Amino acid sequence: LTSKRYNVQRGKFSAVSEHDLKFFQELLGSHRTVLGEEELEGHNTDWLGTVRGASSVLLKPKTTEEVSAILSYCDQHQLAVCPQGGNTGLVGGSVPVFDEVIVSTALMNQVESVDTWSGVVTCQAGCILEALDQHVAEYGLMIPLDLGAKGSCHIGGNVSTNAGGLRLLRYGSLHGSVLGVEAVLASGEVVNCLSAMKKDNTGYDLKHLFIGSEGTLGLVTKVAINCPPRPAAVSLAFLGLQSFDNVLKTFKAAKDQLGEILSSCEFIDQSSMECVEGNLKIKSPLDEYPYYMLLETSGSNGDHDEEKLNNFLESTLGSGLVSDGTVATEPSKMANIWALRERIAEALILDGYTYKYDISLPLPHFYKLVEDMREHLGSNVVRCCGYGHVGDGNLHLNFTSRQYEKEILERIEPAVYEWTSQVNGSISAEHGLGFKKRNYIHYSKSLGAINLMKQMKKLMDPNGILNPYKVLPD
Ligand code: FAD
Numbered sequence: 001l002t003s004k005r006y007n008v009q010r011g012k013f014s015a016v017s018e019h020d021l022k023f024f025q026e027l028l029g030s031h032r033t034v035l036g037e038e039e040l041e042g043h044n045t046d047w048l049g050t051v052r053g054a055s056s057v058l059l060k061p062k063t064t065e066e067v068s069a070i071l072s073y074c075d076q077h078q079l080a081v082c083p084q085g086g087n088t089g090l091v092g093g094s095v096p097v098f099d100e101v102i103v104s105t106a107l108m109n110q111v112e113s114v115d116t117w118s119g120v121v122t123c124q125a126g127c128i129l130e131a132l133d134q135h136v137a138e139y140g141l142m143i144p145l146d147l148g149a150k151g152s153c154h155i156g157g158n159v160s161t162n163a164g165g166l167r168l169l170r171y172g173s174l175h176g177s178v179l180g181v182e183a184v185l186a187s188g189e190v191v192n193c194l195s196a197m198k199k200d201n202t203g204y205d206l207k208h209l210f211i212g213s214e215g216t217l218g219l220v221t222k223v224a225i226n227c228p229p230r231p232a233a234v235s236l237a238f239l240g241l242q243s244f245d246n247v248l249k250t251f252k253a254a255k256d257q258l259g260e261i262l263s264s265c266e267f268i269d270q271s272s273m274e275c276v277e278g279n280l281k282i283k284s285p286l287d288e289y290p291y292y293m294l295l296e297t298s299g300s301n302g303d304h305d306e307e308k309l310n311n312f313l314e315s316t317l318g319s320g321l322v323s324d325g326t327v328a329t330e331p332s333k334m335a336n337i338w339a340l341r342e343r344i345a346e347a348l349i350l351d352g353y354t355y356k357y358d359i360s361l362p363l364p365h366f367y368k369l370v371e372d373m374r375e376h377l378g379s380n381v382v383r384c385c386g387y388g389h390v391g392d393g394n395l396h397l398n399f400t401s402r403q404y405e406k407e408i409l410e411r412i413e414p415a416v417y418e419w420t421s422q423v424n425g426s427i428s429a430e431h432g433l434g435f436k437k438r439n440y441i442h443y444s445k446s447l448g449a450i451n452l453m454k455q456m457k458k459l460m461d462p463n464g465i466l467n468p469y470k471v472l473p474d
């Protein structure tokens with residue numbers, strides 16, 4: 001169990017009793033009060049298969065009122081709670097550490113409204129990202145967020161982690177796209193900040209407290225999201241490059257030449273490519289190169305965008321910045337190229353155990369961290385690879401070994417955080433701190449900031465029942 005590996009002490013919470021179960025069953029009925037080790041296995045274990053809790057009950061509310069009744073009861077009876085969406089989180093935040101009650105948003109999947117004039121969707125937190133995107137597509141809109149886990153993650157989980165994803169470069173962070181949030185505090189009190197207005201400067205903008213706080217300040221029940229028009233035309237260039245310096249220069253050239261239509265700039269190194277090709281048998285349309293890039297354009301005029309992208313490829317091939325490249329506009333070809341990038345996380349798991357780092361860095365230092373860590377770890381690991389959202393300065397640095405080894409973890413941490421902190425990077429760019437990274441928060445935040453966070457936690461969740469052992473340090 002996680003608690004043993006990480007040496008964490010259980011908080012002074014009550015254990016779930018027969019009396020508590022009776023309350024939950026009366027509130028939700030027995031089919032929405034899920035019991036049993038087998039039934040809970042997938043909810044007690046994280047997507048990576050690296051952390052595991054021992055909850056004995058999972059609750060499936062359908063409404064805000066039911067969430068409110070659950071939290072109010074848990075608060076009064078000193079029961080700890082772990083909010084869970086699609087359980088695709090990568091920092092151990094979405095599963096219990098001990099026997100916390102799991103509150104799942106799986107049945108909170110109703111879309112309330114789509115305002116087609118302003119392009120705003122208001123929905124419950126448990127809508128699956130891909131399904132929600134398909135829903136707004138009927139109105140010519142898109143959700144301004146896309147990530148490899150779209151088929152499973154919930155929009156409430158996305159908001160609670162402030163997920164970044166593949167198109168943050170174009171559409172910005174959820175702190176900008178989310179217009180409103182409804183959340184339930186630990187006490188059961190419903191905080192309605194569900195404005196669907198683009199502009200609303202009435203007092204403190206409390207919704208931001210729930211965006212990225214990973215279920216430690218409240219349980220998000222509804223969101224209102226600003227949806228851009230769905231682009232009529234999408235094109236994708238896949239490039240092979242000889243040096244990381246050329247990657248940076250190509251990114252700069254893409255911003256200059258593709259400016260307003262550039263919607264994604266992603267990066268894959270050779271080792272990550274070998275992993276996805278070798279472990280998942282996906283074929284790359286290019287030969288082997290030390291570095292690869294995906295550059296996507298989205299716009300309203302396909303011919304115009306394709307011509308721009310082809311000209312860009314011609315000029316960067318001509319100048320030698322890019323060594324080889326291909327442009328795809330056909331959906332199945334683009335999907336195959338995207339799979340090479342989006343499925344790396346899945347491919348890494350097949351090596352054995354994954355040590356995962358999600359780092360923000362100033363671009364000149366971006367790949368040096370991978371090189372230094374590769375040298376530092378040598379043949380102790382099966383793989384040390386780097387990929388990610390280079391257009392946002394977000395490196396996904398991963399190590400694998402056949403199975404978990406404490407010695408390897410101790411060689412990686414805190415070295416990787418010290419390196420990052422020395423160049424003023426962030427030790428968690430988009431995945432959050434969850435359970436695994438919380439005790440390293442000081443590498444990216446000042447003592448004053450951490451103390452204020454602790455005071456906010458105390459104010460909003462005085463008994464500390466919401467996702468204990470997560471985000472804030474011991
Ligand atoms: P969960 O994993 O269930 O929960 C995540 C955290 O939020 C937990 O702390 C949980 O307690 C809390 N939480 C969940 N729902 C609520 C709620 N309603 N109210 C309050 N707290 C809640 N992340 C990125 O940022 N960018 C990526 O590109 C990206 N790609 C990924 C690709 C793959 C293949 C996978 C497996 C993961 C990826 N992730 C990425 C990480 C993950 O998908 C995101 O963090 C996602 O936003 C989590 O959503 P979820 O519904 O699965 O939340």
Ligand code: 2HG
Pocket residue numbers: 148165341342344345356357358388396397398
């Ligand atoms: C991605 O961008 C995800 O693919 C996962 O954020 C990153 O596996 C990782 O390290």
Ligand code: ZN
Pocket residue numbers: 165388389396430
């Ligand atoms: Zn990512």
